[in-house]
């Protein structure tokens with residue numbers, strides 16, 4: 001049999017590792033910043049660019065796409081070549097992939113801080129960057145599939161199935177969720193509205209978790225764990241079953257982010273049941289990983305990389321049990337909108353993804369640079385700092401979540417809410433926010449040790465950019481052999497495998513999304529609900545741009561303690577003109593769905609809003625809301641108004657014909673009324689300032705269905 | 712089925728029947744543990760039951776709106792029998808009413824709109840002068856605090872404070888704030904009360 005000589009590309013792996021280290025530090029640092037901002041609002045620094053509403057998405061995007069993303073590419077590109085015995089398909093594509101991804105990250109940081117955002121969680125980046133992401137992602141896919149097709153190993157190893165699911169899953173999710181109508185170079189509106197937008201967004205959002213934070217990492221686990229422990233994978237059968245069930249079931253479970261919200265009951269039920277069915281497929285991965293370590297536990301004791309992987313698998317097991325529990329409506333009514341969710345995400349992110357990244361790199365970097373790890377002792381210290389950090393982070397937040405929920409739903413003997421002021425509950429959990437900062441600091445200091453250890457190791461070693469390897473040429477007859485299972489055959493046939501994975505992925509999305517778009521009874525209309533006026537629309541854009549949804553929900557759930565606090569619960573028909581929907585996922589401040597309902601506890605006059613935006617501390621000394629004094633200075637660009645109106649018309653919002661030509665005049669009329677109201681209270685602001693539009697928008701929330709509006 | 716695999720492959724050491732070299736990684740052919748299969752079947756069973764419970768019967772009231780209506784009706788039934796306050800204040804001295812009123816004034820959000828000392832600010836009127844927009848009797852005040860005047864910016868407090876608490880606030884305002892003449896008082900609004 002002819003043996004071929006070839007090289008592994010190690011240089012690209014090195015690049016991605018370096019990027020992981022650098023962006024990791026940045027992402028965690030921004031995390032620390034936002035933890036400080038919640039406890040001490042002074043850390044908003046008084047700049048538009050550094051307020052929490054903009055820094056929080058920066059943190060989530062940096063952690064997921066910059067830190068975890070680069071680590072994933074490093075791990076995939078290293079292992080893919082080796083299990084397929086082939087050099088990466090194309091060096092130029094590899095370079096484009098690397099530099100393209102870094103450019104995306106820099107653009108993301110700049111645009112998010114400057115307030116260019118779509119307002120959809122984990123999909124905040126605006127349309128030009130979305131297009132760039134799609135292109136770079138396809139480059140990654142071409143490189144991967146190209147390598148598969150030029151491999152020298154007959155069967156495709158389990159890790160690669162997971163990598164394929166990652167590529168295909170994210171490609172489908174990203175493209176469908178990012179279909180938006182541009183109105184300028186950095187502003188667009190999603191084509192979906194309200195409940196439809198919510199379903200698409202959380203189908204994407206949950207599966208970004210699945211196909212960016214879970215599937216690639218399971219694939220990496222299937223390579224790095226047996227390599228680092230030198231043990232065989234426990235069960236090939238389990239690999240198969242949990243792979244197919246997991247990728248199939250995940251795509252259905254997005255609606256568990258929208259329980260008790262303005263969504264048809266059948267969609268919610270799909271979210272609940274498919275999430276519960278995910279327990280076993282998820283645990284399959286944990287079991288296969290931990291059982292692989294059978295007989296190697298002595299190694300775990302003295303290899304930091306294995307310790308991290310064990311923590312990772314444990315955290316994964318916890319998160320994937322907790323997640324399905326949080327998908328039960330009763331439990332979700334507690335965890336949703338509170339810090340419970342934040343604790344869950346950090347067990348998963350810091351424990352599972354963090355653990356896998358650290359574990360993988362402690363093993364890979366010495367290997368790649370052909371030198372022992374600079375310091376085992378530092379690695380062990382890192383391990384303890386990270387583990388303690390996670391606990392000190394998560395436990396206080398579970399506590400905070402439950403405490404706040406208990407307070408929010410507590411009634412006194414007279415049947416009145418005991419804590420009618422939302423702020424009282426925030427003040428109560430403040431000590432937990434302080435503890436969380438400490439947990440974050442521990443985790444971050446561990447990360448610094450890790451970085452130091454890595455750089456020292458890299459400097460001491462030397463990397464062979466192109467590592468020589470050899471393998472026999474692959475000769476494969478395509479026919480199914482006697483006794484060969486179908487799956488076994490598919491493992492030989494890259495193209496069939498790709499198609500099968502794609503099919504497994506798309507079913508869930510199709511069943512949930514198409515009926516939401518096409519069947520009218522899913523979106524019961526409310527006659528009183530009217531489109532946003534031009535001024536309100538401008539205000540809404542400011543709300544999105546400042547990321548208010550990071551702290552405020554716009555969704556009253558049909559729970560008595562919510563309706564007593566905020567008013568009438570939210571209905572599907574209220575949101576039909578909301579491009580994008582702004583329901584939010586965490587209530588750091590009170591819900592705003594009824595801010596325009598005269599007589600509700602959140603309705604406030606123009607002058608109150610003016611004072612609150614400029615000097616929130618004077619209204620409530622304990623508030624943690626940042627001040628937005630620039631709202632009174634920044635001017636709305638009125639030339640954009642007709643463009644935005646036309647865009648909304650294109651999306652189906654029923655403004656009268658040629659309304660774009662009247663819109664600016666209407667804008668000014670409505671603005672002047674608010675200006676006059678403020679003047680009567682002794683405040684002078686010009687009609688074209690942001691604050692006027694913002695007040696108008698807040699006064700629209702819930703107004704249409706309020707009694708005052710019916711008169 | 713599980714048994715068959717058990718027999719042929721359980722603990723067949725590191726061997727597998729795959730000839731591929733996955734960079735030295737071997738795969739054993741142990742079956743998936745039975746308990747995890749059972750968990751999987753149980754969750755599928757749960758999901759079927761869940762679907763039947765919610766959607767299996769034509770007119771069961773399991774949808775979110777009916778669920779809310781039912782639980783809300785129950786809430787109203789249990790709470791309508793509870794004391795709504797009143798009556799009990801007879802035994803409380805005026806001093807005590809003023810003390811509790813002062814505390815409520817400071818903690819329930821009044822200061823946000825009426826100032827720390829009731830002197831008024833850009834949002835709400837001065838409560839320390841004897842000029843009133845909505846009448847100066849204790850009944851007027853109680854009504855004002857209870858029902859509010861949302862369109863003018865005064866929050867209705869009847870869903871947040873008990874009648875007793877509202878009463879003590881009114882006593883505090885009339886007996887303690889009025890005439891206290893704090894610095895930076897907002898200019899009088901409304902009509903003077905004689």
Ligand code: HEM
Nearest residue numbers: 209213256257275278319320323324326327336345348585
């Ligand atoms: C079977 C697996 C899982 C299920 C069913 C699940 C379920 C859930 C649920 C119900 C929420 C709260 C949604 C809400 O009320 O807003 C949530 C949030 C979240 N989960 Fe999981 N989870 C699982 C595993 C994971 C894993 C493995 C990760 C990370 C690697 C993860 C990351 C997150 C993140 C980042 C959020 C926050 C989303 C937001 O902003 O609301 N989850 N998950």
